[in-house]
Amino acid sequence: MTDAVQRGRTAPEAIQILWREHANISRVLTCLEDLVSDAAAPLEMDRLRAIFDYMEGFADTLHHPKEEHYLLPALVRRKPDLALLVQKIQEEHDESAAVMTDLRRSFEACRRDPGAAPHFRALAKDYVDFQRRHMMREDQGLLPVALEVLTDADMDALNQAFTRAEDPLIGAEHQGEFQRLFDAIVSDSPP
Ligand SMILES: [Fe+2]
Numbered sequence: 375m376t377d378a379v380q381r382g383r384t385a386p387e388a389i390q391i392l393w394r395e396h397a398n399i400s401r402v403l404t405c406l407e408d409l410v411s412d413a414a415a416p417l418e419m420d421r422l423r424a425i426f427d428y429m430e431g432f433a434d435t436l437h438h439p440k441e442e443h444y445l446l447p448a449l450v451r452r453k454p455d456l457a458l459l460v461q462k463i464q465e466e467h468d469e470s471a472a473v474m475t476d477l478r479r480s481f482e483a484c485r486r487d488p489g490a491a492p493h494f495r496a497l498a499k500d501y502v503d504f505q506r507r508h509m510m511r512e513d514q515g516l517l518p519v520a521l522e523v524l525t526d527a528d529m530d531a532l533n534q535a536f537t538r539a540e541d542p543l544i545g546a547e548h549q550g551e552f553q554r555l556f557d558a559i560v561s562d563s564p565p
Pocket residue numbers: 438441463467508512
């Protein structure tokens with residue numbers, strides 16, 4: 375696979391899909407960071423809720439399963455010494471959902487008590503840092519290795535899995551809904 379990419383061909387569709395999804399998640403995280411950075415500014419509750427819905431509904435529910443059910447097993451099959459890194463990635467996926475639960479709880483507390491805002495802002499910044507570290511681990515430690523060790527047949531299987539419309543894990547029927555949510559979240563932010 376490396377040869378094909380080095381010869382100037384574009385990366386396989388499955389890898390491009392993951393890169394695109396990471397880019398979108400990054401933009402949403404930047405919006406979240408911007409919304410909680412200025413302690414003097416009132417919290418934009420509707421926009422924050424949209425961000426949580428996107429991270430929970432898209433990143434945790436559709437993006438992570440693509441990696442867990444298809445990419446990670448293929449990688450460990452071809453390169454068993456990746457097992458520890460893969461385990462770390464899976465643990466972070468579990469942690470991602472748990473941290474979002476705490477963040478939502480803290481967010482709801484702000485609605486009842488404005489004094490809870492500093493704690494919420496701190497949690498939100500930790501969440502952004504956590505998600506960025508996680509994606510960096512994948513972008514730098516996982517996807518380049520995938521391009522190197524997965525065979526053309528492995529990539530074909532991933533391409534098919536990621537574009538299989540009827541697979542609930544891929545959630546094709548929700549793509550439009552999450553694209554609209556994404557567009558609404560990033561509408562005021564630079565590309
Ligand atoms: Fe991930």
